[in-house]
Structures are given as C-alpha cells and as structure tokens.
Amino acid sequence: MAQSTLDGPTAARSTVKARKRVWPTLEAYLYLAPTLIGLLIFVFIPIFTSFQLSLNRIAPFGNQTRFVGLDNYVTLLTSADYWDTVRITFLFVLGTVPTGIALAVALAILLSYPVGRMAWFYRALIFVPVIISSAVTGVLFRWLYHPVVGYLSYWMVQLGIFENMQQAPNWLGSKEWALVAVIIATAWRQLGFNVIIALAGVQNIDESFYDAAKVDGAGILQRIRHITLPLLSPTLFFLLVINVIYSFQAFGEINILTQGGPGRATTTMVYSIFETAFVGTPQRGLASAQAYILAVMVISMSFINFATASRRVHYQ
Amino acid sequence: MAVQTRKAPRGFHIRFSDIAVNLLLILIGVAIAMPIIIAIFTSFKTPSQVITFPPSVLPKDWTLQNYVVAWNVNPFGRFLLNSTIQSGLITLAQVLFSVMAAYAFAILEFPGRNALFYLVIGSLMVPFELVFIPNYQLISALGWGDTYMGLTMPFLVSAFGVFLLRQFFLTVPKDFHDAARIDGCGNWRYLWTVLVPLSKGSIGAFAIFAFLSAWNQYLWPLIITSSVEMRTLQIGIRYFMSTLDRGADWGPVMAGAVIAILPALAVFLIAQKQLVRGIAMSGLKG
Numbered sequence: 001m002a003q004s005t006l007d008g009p010t011a012a013r014s015t016v017k018a019r020k021r022v023w024p025t026l027e028a029y030l031y032l033a034p035t036l037i038g039l040l041i042f043v044f045i046p047i048f049t050s051f052q053l054s055l056n057r058i059a060p061f062g063n064q065t066r067f068v069g070l071d072n073y074v075t076l077l078t079s080a081d082y083w084d085t086v087r088i089t090f091l092f093v094l095g096t097v098p099t100g101i102a103l104a105v106a107l108a109i110l111l112s113y114p115v116g117r118m119a120w121f122y123r124a125l126i127f128v129p130v131i132i133s134s135a136v137t138g139v140l141f142r143w144l145y146h147p148v149v150g151y152l153s154y155w156m157v158q159l160g161i162f163e164n165m166q167q168a169p170n171w172l173g174s175k176e177w178a179l180v181a182v183i184i185a186t187a188w189r190q191l192g193f194n195v196i197i198a199l200a201g202v203q204n205i206d207e208s209f210y211d212a213a214k215v216d217g218a219g220i221l222q223r224i225r226h227i228t229l230p231l232l233s234p235t236l237f238f239l240l241v242i243n244v245i246y247s248f249q250a251f252g253e254i255n256i257l258t259q260g261g262p263g264r265a266t267t268t269m270v271y272s273i274f275e276t277a278f279v280g281t282p283q284r285g286l287a288s289a290q291a292y293i294l295a296v297m298v299i300s301m302s303f304i305n306f307a308t309a310s311r312r313v314h315y316q
Numbered sequence: 317m318a319v320q321t322r323k324a325p326r327g328f329h330i331r332f333s334d335i336a337v338n339l340l341l342i343l344i345g346v347a348i349a350m351p352i353i354i355a356i357f358t359s360f361k362t363p364s365q366v367i368t369f370p371p372s373v374l375p376k377d378w379t380l381q382n383y384v385v386a387w388n389v390n391p392f393g394r395f396l397l398n399s400t401i402q403s404g405l406i407t408l409a410q411v412l413f414s415v416m417a418a419y420a421f422a423i424l425e426f427p428g429r430n431a432l433f434y435l436v437i438g439s440l441m442v443p444f445e446l447v448f449i450p451n452y453q454l455i456s457a458l459g460w461g462d463t464y465m466g467l468t469m470p471f472l473v474s475a476f477g478v479f480l481l482r483q484f485f486l487t488v489p490k491d492f493h494d495a496a497r498i499d500g501c502g503n504w505r506y507l508w509t510v511l512v513p514l515s516k517g518s519i520g521a522f523a524i525f526a527f528l529s530a531w532n533q534y535l536w537p538l539i540i541t542s543s544v545e546m547r548t549l550q551i552g553i554r555y556f557m558s559t560l561d562r563g564a565d566w567g568p569v570m571a572g573a574v575i576a577i578l579p580a581l582a583v584f585l586i587a588q589k590q591l592v593r594g595i596a597m598s599g600l601k602g
Contacts, residue, residue, distance in 0.1 A: 028426035028429075031416040031417060032416070032421075034413040034417070035416070035436065036417075038473030039439050039473060042469070050447060107344065122345045127588070128348070128581075130584075132352070132580070134532070135532075135534045135553060135554055136550070136553065136577055137351075138554075139570075139572075140351040140354070140355050144351060148367070149366075149368070149369050196596055200597075248443075252534040255534070255538070277449050294445055295446035302440075302441040
C-alpha cells in the first residue's frame with residue numbers, strides 16, 4: 001500500500017513525504033488496535049472503576065451509590081471477619097505452596113533419571129493435572145472425600161492411618177478438616193505445572209557438575225543436596241512466587257468443595273470478594289475494596305517476580 | 317567391573333536401581349492420576365456399584381447409562397456446544413490479535429513502541445479479581461449478560477500471547493522483511509505469507525494455551541451466565557453436582573466430569589511435547 005502511493009506520478013512531493021511519515025505509524029497502530037482497545041476496556045479502565053467503586057456504598061438492587069471515602073476500607077480493617085479471611089488465606093498459602101514445591105522438586109529429580117522408553121508415560125501421568133480445571137478438580141475431590149463411600153478415607157483406613165471409617169476425618173463437614181481438604185485439592189491441580197517447571201530447571205543443570213561430583217565420590221543424596229538444589233534455586237524462587245500468586249487467587253475448588261464453609265472455615269480473601277459481590281445481598285463497593293487489598297498483595301508478588309526475572313535467564 | 321557391565325549386551329544391562337526407579341515412578345504416577353482414573357471408572361458403574369462399600373476402583377459390570385443420563389437429563393450436549401463456541405472464539409481472536417500486535421512490536425517502527433509494549437506487559441500483573449466486578453457491570457449494562465458475547469468479550473485479547481509471539485518474531489532474520497519490502501510485499505502479506513508459516517510452532521503452542529485456559533475458565537462463566545442454556549461445561553457440572561443433595565447419583569456427575577475433561581485431555585495427549593515446552597519456556601499457564 002505504502003509502496004504504490006510512492007510510485008504515483010501525480011502525487012505532490014509534500015504529500016508523499018507526509019504519507020511516508022504518517023502511514024507507517026498509522027499502520028502499526030492499526031495492528032495494535034484490537035489488543036490496545038481490549039486491554040483498555042477490560043483491564044486498564046476497570047483498575048480505576050474498581051477503585052472508584054471501593055469508595056462508594058452501593059445500595060443493593062438499586063443504582064443508588066453514595067460516596068463514603070475510605071469507609072469500606074476502614075470497615076474491612078476493623079472487622080474480625082475480614083482479618084479471619086486474611087488468616088485463612090495465609091494458612092491456605094502455607095498449606096499449598098511449600099509442600100507443593102517440595103513434592104514437585106522430588107518428582108522432577110526422579111523424572112530426570114534416564115528410564116528409557118516409558119519416560120513419556122510416567123510424565124503424562126504426573127503432568128496430567130495441569131489440564132484439569134478448578135471446577136472438575138472440585139468435583140473429583142468431592143467424590144474422593146465422600147463421607148460414606150469416599151476412597152480417601154477408605155484407603156487411609158487400609159493403610160492403618162485411621163482405625164476405621166468413623167475415625168477418619170469428616171473432610172468437608174468439619175471446620176478443622178475442610179481447609180486441609182481444599183488445600184489438598186488445590187495442591188494436586190497445581191502439581192502438574194510445578195513438576196514441568198522444576199523438571200525444566202533440573203534438566204538445565206550441566207551434566208559436568210554431576211560428573212565432577214561423582215569423581216569426588218559424592219553419593220546421590222549428596223549430589224542432590226550440594227549440586228541440584230543450589231543450582232535450582234532460581235527455579236525454586238520462581239515457583240515460590242508464582243505459587244503464592246496462584247494460591248491467593250484459588251477459587252474454583254473452594255466454591256465447589258465447601259462454598260467457604262463450614263461456617264467461614266474456608267472463606268479465603270478471593271472467596272470473600274465473590275461472596276460479597278455476588279451472593280445474597282451484593283455489596284460491590286465493599287467487594288471492590290477487598291479486591292484492591294488483594295490486588296496490592298498479588299501485584300507486589302508479581303513485581304518481585306518481574307524484577308528478579310533477569311537473574312533466572314541462565315537457568316531457564 | 318563397571319567397564320564390563322557397560323559392555324554387556326543391552327538386555328542384560330538391568331540394574332536394581334533402574335527397576336526401583338521405574339516401579340517408584342509408576343506407583344507415584346498412578347497415585348497422582350488416581351482422581352481422574354477413579355472418575356473415569358466410576359462413570360461406567362451402575363448406580364448400585366457406585367455407592368457400595370468398600371469402594372472398588374474397577375466397575376464389575378460396565379454401563380453407558382451414566383452418559384445417557386448426563387446427556388439427556390442434564391443438557392451436557394448443550395454445555396459442550398457452549399464450551400466449544402466460547403473457547404473456540406476466544407482462541408481464534410487471541411491468536412489473530414496477538415499475531416498482529418506482536419508483529420507491530422517486533423517488526424514495525426513507530427513512536428511510543430517501547431512505552432506501549434511495557435503497558436501491555438504490565439497488564440499481565442493485574443489480577444483478574446481486581447477487574448472482574450467492573451467488567452461484570454459493563455457487560456450487564458451492555459445487555460450481554462448470559463450471551464456468548466458476554467462470555468467471550470473480556471478475553472479476546474491476550475497480553476501473554478503478544479509477549480510470547482513477539483519473542484519468536486524477533487528471532488526471524490530482519491533480512492526476510494527487507495527482501496520482502498524490496499519485492500513490493502506489504503506488511504500484511506509478509507505477515508501472513510512469510511512470518512506466520514515460519515512461526516507455526518510458536519503460534520500452535522500459544523493456541524493450545526489459549527484454548528486450555530478458556531476451556532477451564534470458572535469464575536467468569538459462573539457469574540455471567542444465568543440460564544441453563546448458556547452454561548459452559550465447567551458451570552454445568554457445578555450445578556449438576558449440587559443436585560446430589562437432593563438424591564441424584566454420582567455416576568452421571570462423573571460422566572459429566574469426564575465429558576468436561578476429554579477435550580483438554582485429547583489436546584494434552586496429542587500435543588504434550590509442545591505444551592510442556594511452552595510452559596517450561598514461558599513459566600506461565602496461559
């Protein structure tokens with residue numbers, strides 16, 4: 001297009017020049033237009049709308065809004081219920097992240113062992129949770145946690161962890177176990193992704209380190225302890241940050257397994273936002289304030305992740 | 317000794333640790349995949365077998381009844397159609413728009429390029445929880461609640477896709493572009509006839525990501541759909557399960573779960589290598 005206008009014999013010299021300058025820029029913006037408009041409408045503007053909402057009290061079932069300044073934030077920060085959701089969120093993160101990463105690294109080391117033709121099969125079995133949705137995960141685990149014919153309790157009894165089915169935990173019905181139950185389900189879904197990242201990290205470690213250690217007579221455990229884990233630290237750090245972010249945002253499993261209950265035993269910060277905004281009497285101003293508090297936490301984690309990304313380049 | 321064993325014919329080169337690692341891996345692998353394995357087998361059990369104690373993994377008599385119930389009593393066919401339309405539209409749009417934007421950022425020169433690129437990347441840090449209430453209000457105000465428009469609109473563009481494809485476009489030698497320009501080939505034609513065919517692998521990997529994350533979406537379809545006819549599979553199975561409290565069977569629920577898993581599982585089995593490489597390279601789930 002630009003070429004043909006240049007060839008036009010009747011075109012005045014000045015317009016040609018102007019077009020030559022204007023058209024490439026215009027063309028570039030046309031290529032970008034869908035992405036920029038989409039992000040503007042559904043990401044950038046809502047950042048402000050959300051903050052504006054958080055400064056208002058919105059009458060339920062009506063369009064009446066009243067500016068209340070930082071009242072919503074004050075309400076939250078002085079509410080024992082809200083601090084409880086913060087506490088539960090941190091327990092949830094503590095339950096899912098460290099065990100999830102430890103398990104993923106152990107599996108990655110095992111998978112890096114040359115096992116020959118069956119490797120793809122083992123990998124498929126261990127990676128497969130990565131394609132399962134949070135909703136389906138919730139459904140699958142609700143079945144495993146079934147109070148009468150649940151596989152999990154039954155197998156735990158078989159393994160001698162509990163004496164009989166009556167002694168086995170009431171996974172979703174008791175306040176003590178419900179959080180453990182959603183932690184197990186969420187950590188399971190997250191595992192496939194974690195192993196993939198950990199395995200990539202393990203495979204990037206140069207063989208020569210191991211060969212040198214073997215010559216020095218280091219055993220398997222010593223090699224893991226003194227070579228694999230230190231050289232894996234950038235990957236471990238990345239896994240830590242990304243898992244904390246994902247755990248902060250976990251929603252589907254909780255919604256399907258416990259709906260935040262029993263009581264408020266599994267009401268995390270994200271769940272509380274959903275409940276405040278969409279369940280019962282919607283209070284979208286208050287929910288937006290909660291969303292802002294959560295976003296600040298998640299964005300600071302992302303920021304740490306981006307800021308340290310360059311240091312990982314060697315290993316990833 | 318070590319030298320001798322290494323020289324032994326292949327078949328004899330079996331060490332104890334090899335067997336141990338293989339056994340361990342198959343045991344752990346089956347344990348991890350167990351929730352899915354149980355769902356698949358449960359979906360083929362008769363109602364009485366589903367709730368027998370002690371629970372067995374394998375069905376005694378196989379039946380397709382659960383799938384018939386899931387398909388007819390609950391409109392799982394309709395849910396499957398909805399999920400396909402929703403995920404298909406999102407994938408197509410994300411690939412198309414990301415290819416275009418990535419081209420501009422990687423190849424074209426224009427004022428504001430770097431600033432805009434950082435803006436696009438920056439949007440990756442914004443958690444969905446921060447924007448979903450305003451988005452819900454906007455979509456509702458436009459009258460798109462409970463429509464395909466409402467399901468797909470907020471997800472038609474992908475900053476992640478732009479980033480991933482730009483990285484790849486940058487590796488294509490600039491000489492190709494210069495040569496094409498000299499031959500009178502415009503940007504649009506160069507993009508679709510030269511660059512895109514060269515980048516099939518990356519674009520394919522991104523399309524898989526886009527599809528899986530759209531297919532597995534939960535929070536947004538949950539709040540934006542209100543009628544049974546508009547539910548996606550993920551939402552359909554959630555409401556189907558809530559009928560269990562009123563005495564429904566687990567068998568059809570598991571059949572529904574298997575229907576919801578199958579397309580993603582097929583993609584995983586066909587494109588495992590690309591998917592795994594993509595996740596490992598980008599560190600993102602899409």
